[in-house]
Amino acid sequence: MKILSAQQIRAADAYTIEHEPIRSVLLMERAAAECAGWMVHTFGENPPPFYIFCGMGNNGGDGLVIARLLKEHGFSVQAWLVHHSDKASEDNLANQPHYPELQHIHSLTDFPSIDAEGVVVDAIFGTGLSRPVEGWTAGIIHKINDQRGRHTIVSIDMPSGLMADKPAGHAPCIHARYTLSFQFYKLAFMLPENADRAGQVVILEIGLHPDYITQVQTRFHVVDKHIVRTIYQPRDPFAHKGTYGHSLIIAGSYGKMGAAVLSARACLRAGAGLVTAHIPRCGYEIMQTAVPEAMCETEDTQHINTHFHETVKDSYATIGIGPGIGTEAATAKALEKLLSQYEKPMVLDADALNIISTYPFLLHKIPHSSILTPHPKEFERLFGATEDQFERLELLSSKARELQLYILLKGRYSAMACPDGAVYFNPTGNPGMASAGSGDVLTGILTGLLCQGYTPKAALLLGAWLHGLAGDLAADDISEESLIAEDIINYLGQAWLNVRNT
Numbered sequence: 001m002k003i004l005s006a007q008q009i010r011a012a013d014a015y016t017i018e019h020e021p022i023r024s025v026l027l028m029e030r031a032a033a034e035c036a037g038w039m040v041h042t043f044g045e046n047p048p049p050f051y052i053f054c055g056m057g058n059n060g061g062d063g064l065v066i067a068r069l070l071k072e073h074g075f076s077v078q079a080w081l082v083h084h085s086d087k088a089s090e091d092n093l094a095n096q097p098h099y100p101e102l103q104h105i106h107s108l109t110d111f112p113s114i115d116a117e118g119v120v121v122d123a124i125f126g127t128g129l130s131r132p133v134e135g136w137t138a139g140i141i142h143k144i145n146d147q148r149g150r151h152t153i154v155s156i157d158m159p160s161g162l163m164a165d166k167p168a169g170h171a172p173c174i175h176a177r178y179t180l181s182f183q184f185y186k187l188a189f190m191l192p193e194n195a196d197r198a199g200q201v202v203i204l205e206i207g208l209h210p211d212y213i214t215q216v217q218t219r220f221h222v223v224d225k226h227i228v229r230t231i232y233q234p235r236d237p238f239a240h241k242g243t244y245g246h247s248l249i250i251a252g253s254y255g256k257m258g259a260a261v262l263s264a265r266a267c268l269r270a271g272a273g274l275v276t277a278h279i280p281r282c283g284y285e286i287m288q289t290a291v292p293e294a295m296c297e298t299e300d301t302q303h304i305n306t307h308f309h310e311t312v313k314d315s316y317a318t319i320g321i322g323p324g325i326g327t328e329a330a331t332a333k334a335l336e337k338l339l340s341q342y343e344k345p346m347v348l349d350a351d352a353l354n355i356i357s358t359y360p361f362l363l364h365k366i367p368h369s370s371i372l373t374p375h376p377k378e379f380e381r382l383f384g385a386t387e388d389q390f391e392r393l394e395l396l397s398s399k400a401r402e403l404q405l406y407i408l409l410k411g412r413y414s415a416m417a418c419p420d421g422a423v424y425f426n427p428t429g430n431p432g433m434a435s436a437g438s439g440d441v442l443t444g445i446l447t448g449l450l451c452q453g454y455t456p457k458a459a460l461l462l463g464a465w466l467h468g469l470a471g472d473l474a475a476d477d478i479s480e481e482s483l484i485a486e487d488i489i490n491y492l493g494q495a496w497l498n499v500r501n502t
């Protein structure tokens with residue numbers, strides 16, 4: 001799914017009006033009807049009172065239509081027009097007479113006291129916000145936020161105060177429980193700094209013209225079922241274990257053998273034909289017992305520090321390196337040697353990335369189209385700090401282009417940058433996965449997918465999706481709280497079935 005900028009969303013709106021064709025006031029009606037439908041579906045059993053705050057633009061126009069539709073549905077509704085500007089938009093004006101009970105707010109003192117617990121609908125500003133909200137209108141936003149504990153706040157299209165594709169900094173902004181976003185995610189929703197502003201994002205189809213959406217060029221995307229379905233390749237009925245490659249997992253050190261076990265097991269569960277684990281000797285019994293399906297190569301020390309045997313170049317379809325290997329100087333030397341002799345795309349994570357941040361020249365030795373999977377701290381160590389998260393996304397995209405690598409920056413919506421500069425966000429996953437070892441599992445999954453012949457881009461998008469989906473399926477069964485990395489591996493099979501049957 002493409003992520004459109006605010007300007008492209010306006011163009012999609014205009015294109016739809018011209019080519020469907022549909023009058024703009026009817027497109028507003030259609031969008032608002034989707035919102036009202038969601039509200040009836042979500043709160044309809046025993047509907048609480050609705051308090052709807054409308055601005056002077058088309059976002060406010062949506063609010064006016066929602067107020068009328070909910071009232072017609074028999075809900076208890078009160079609506080206010082927040083006069084932040086002198087002029088209302090045409091479609092806003094057209095809808096005002098259809099909601100005669102409309103009340104007016106001209107200053108902070110007009111803010112109503114809202115007693116009974118209910119739903120506050122924020123339809124003050126949407127994609128037309130052009131500058132930070134100031135003055136008494138900012139006061140209204142703060143007053144609505146003060147109601148957070150007692151009321152459910154639902155924002156229409158955007159939480160008011162947030163800009164779709166610019167940093168909001170500390171500007172006043174609604175903190176919504178839900179944001180009902182029209183047809184697309186906005187880039188701002190993908191960033192951790194806006195998590196408690198957008199709340200849970202619900203995408204509502206409003207029938208924007210498909211021709212516009214197909215032809216519009218965007219750098220940012222959200223991975224969806226459609227993308228995943230086109231990547232997925234069923235296994236060949238005549239396959240043998242050689243068909244799906246032999247991968248090498250280089251992981252673990254004394255006290256961190258769990259990382260190696262998780263990566264190797266995830267690599268197998270992702271579908272690799274054969275897996276060899278390259279580990280320190282102290283982990284031999286652990287690995288052979290915990291993952292009998294994997295073969296082992298060992299080193300005589302507690303860290304990985306010798307050069308890898310000469311066959312590394314030819315024997316392995318791909319390599320996953322990093323979880324738990326530590327950052328000893330000898331391990332760094334071994335990594336340098338490996339990067340000098342191995343030429344196919346591989347997966348680098350955790351301590352492999354930390355070593356590279358200490359010896360940045362290694363960045364240029366990584367085989368083209370390899371996948372790096374830093375979490376935000378590792379990313380900062382590798383590429384430096386940025387002013388804000390929009391700037392960090394730009395840095396991510398430009399580094400992927402410059403180094404011709406795939407870089408996955410971990411998070412709620414992991415951001416995956418490609419060598420052409422495109423960035424895909426992964427929507428699956430949950431906070432239960434914020435627990436030790438989840439990243440080691442991801443390394444194993446990505447290695448397993450590369451190994452069986454998925455291209456680096458396909459492995460990256462499918463791997464991140466499967467990893468998060470397995471976490472979601474696990475959380476559904478055993479809760480986010482008790483989810484551990486091993487569960488992600490155990491639910492990988494169900495995630496595969498889900499992808500296959502999509």
Ligand SMILES: NC(=O)C1=CN([C@@H]2O[C@H](COP(=O)(O)OP(=O)(O)OC[C@H]3O[C@@H](n4cnc5c(N)ncnc54)[C@H](OP(=O)(O)O)[C@@H]3O)[C@@H](O)[C@H]2O)[C@@H](O)CC1
Nearest residue numbers: 013028057058059085125126127128129130131132133157
């Ligand atoms: N996408 C679609 O296809 C569809 C989109 N639809 C809806 O349209 C919405 C976009 O509507 P929009 O363009 O009218 O902008 P909106 O967000 O209402 O704000 C504009 C108003 O705010 C004002 N203003 C701006 N900044 C301000 C500030 N800091 N402080 C104070 N005032 C400020 C500005 O006035 P001015 O800048 O002139 O002062 C103007 O009055 C979109 O989010 C969605 O809800 C659906 O109806 C149909 C299908």
Ligand SMILES: Nc1ncnc2c1ncn2[C@@H]1O[C@H](COP(=O)(O)OP(=O)(O)O)[C@@H](O)[C@H]1O
Nearest residue numbers: 410411412429430431433434436437438439440
């Ligand atoms: N709140 C969350 N929502 C979705 N995914 C998450 C969340 N928290 C963590 N994850 C995922 O879990 C993984 C954690 O990786 P990482 O921080 O490297 O863990 P570790 O080093 O302990 O293995 C990442 O893939 C990340 O995207």
Ligand SMILES: [K+]
Nearest residue numbers: 122125156158
């Ligand atoms: K809004």
